[in-house]
Structure formats: structure tokens, C-alpha cells
Amino acid sequence: MGRTDHDELEGFAAVAMLGLLSAGNGMRPEIIATKAFDMAEAFQKERNQRIGEKPPYDN
Numbered sequence: 001m002g003r004t005d006h007d008e009l010e011g012f013a014a015v016a017m018l019g020l021l022s023a024g025n026g027m028r029p030e031i032i033a034t035k036a037f038d039m040a041e042a043f044q045k046e047r048n049q050r051i052g053e054k055p056p057y058d059n
Contacts, residue, residue, distance in 0.1 A: 005044075008044070009037075009040050009041065009044060010040075012039070012040035012043050012044065013033075013036045013037045013039070013040035014036070015040075016035070016036040016037075016039040016040055016043075017032055017033065017036035020032045020035055020036060
């Protein structure tokens with residue numbers, strides 16, 4: 001996993017965490033963090049299956 005992939009996963013997890021927090025279901029913070037990263041990884045996997053890897057920039 002390159003730096004861009006790492007940053008992207010972290011960003012997806014932050015957004016997922018906000019969604020989980022806004023649901024107000026009273027989950028413990030460590031559970032929310034774990035679920036957020038699980039959701040981010042699932043999103044990345046599904047995106048790659050549907051549209052493939054990002055192509056490099058054209059020169």
C-alpha cells in the first residue's frame with residue numbers, strides 16, 4: 001500500500017467515523033474506530049472491484 005492509498009483509507013475511515021458518531025447509537029469509541037476502518041477497507045475493496053485501480057496521471 002502506497003502513501004496515497006494509506007491517506008485515502010484514513011480519509012474514508014474519518015468520514016465513516018463521523019457517520020457512526022452522528023448515528024448516536026452509544027457505541028464505545030474503540031468499537032466506532034474499528035468499524036470505521038472496516039467500512040473504509042470494504043469501500044476501497046468494492047471500488048477496486050467495480051472500477052479498478054486508479055490509472056497514473058497523463059503526462
